[in-house]
Amino acid sequence: EPEVTQTPSHQVTQMGQEVILRCVPISNHLYFYWYRQILGQKVEFLVSFYNNEISEKSEIFDDQFSVERPDGSNFTLKIRSTKLEDSAMYFCASSVGPPTQYFGPGTRLLVL
Amino acid sequence: TQLLEQSPQFLSIQEGENLTVYCNSSSVFSSLQWYRQEPGEGPVLLVTVVTGGEVKKLKRLTFQFGDARKDSSLHITAAQPGDTGLYLCAGALNSGTYKYIFGTGTRLKVLA
Numbered sequence: 001e002p003e004v005t006q007t008p009s010h011q012v013t014q015m016g017q018e019v020i021l022r023c024v025p026i027s028n029h030l031y032f033y034w035y036r037q038i039l040g041q042k043v044e045f046l047v048s049f050y051n052n053e054i055s056e057k058s059e060i061f062d063d064q065f066s067v068e069r070p071d072g073s074n075f076t077l078k079i080r081s082t083k084l085e086d087s088a089m090y091f092c093a094s095s096v097g098p099p100t101q102y103f104g105p106g107t108r109l110l111v112l
Numbered sequence: 113t114q115l116l117e118q119s120p121q122f123l124s125i126q127e128g129e130n131l132t133v134y135c136n137s138s139s140v141f142s143s144l145q146w147y148r149q150e151p152g153e154g155p156v157l158l159v160t161v162v163t164g165g166e167v168k169k170l171k172r173l174t175f176q177f178g179d180a181r182k183d184s185s186l187h188i189t190a191a192q193p194g195d196t197g198l199y200l201c202a203g204a205l206n207s208g209t210y211k212y213i214f215g216t217g218t219r220l221k222v223l224a
Binding site: 004031033035042043044045048050055056058089091093098099100101102103104105106108 | 142143145147152153154155156157160162200202204209210211212213214215216217
């Protein structure tokens with residue numbers, strides 16, 4: 001069964017460094033999402049992406065964040081200058097179309 | 113701020129018992145999803161409901177969307193240890209929106 005994959009599974013970085021989180025959505029899906037989950041807290045929507053542009057973003061998704069689909073398979077989330085509070089589990093999801101979406105296993109980001 | 117409140121927050125029951133988990137909001141949702149999340153993994157979609165009053169069954173799990181589309185319930189019949197996990201509801205405020213609001217979660221433990 002096709003699934004969303006994410007790399008790396010864990011990422012440790014120093015505050016102020018840039019990180020890129022990678023996702024490979026399910027191949028025939030057209031909508032892509034990023035969510036984050038701070039330890040012990042709710043899953044929070046960050047951004048959705050369709051037709052090579054951002055469809056919707058939350059207040060969390062400020063200028064430090066960007067998304068890109070550099071080729072036909074990868075979908076990336078870049079954090080330009082990481083802060084301590086960016087430490088969280090980051091989930092990528094994809095869908096053929098709303099409302100159904102399928103989540104990847106996540107990347108655990110730790111900012112020191 | 114739109115909130116999806118889930119209750120109970122924690123639930124520990126014996127194998128074979130029935131249980132119901134609730135997801136409530138003051139907001140109207142165009143669709144609502146239920147997920148199960150294991151520690152360190154991404155949410156796994158269980159069901160999507162889109163019509164007020166809709167009832168969907170998935171083996172021993174029964175999902176209901178409230179008539180007013182503000183609430184939902186998940187009922188598990190004859191719970192098994194394999195049902196243990198974090199159950200999340202997530203709602204979309206508008207049809208076709210890409211932004212999903214997640215609930216606070218119900219952590220279920222089924223004892224053998």
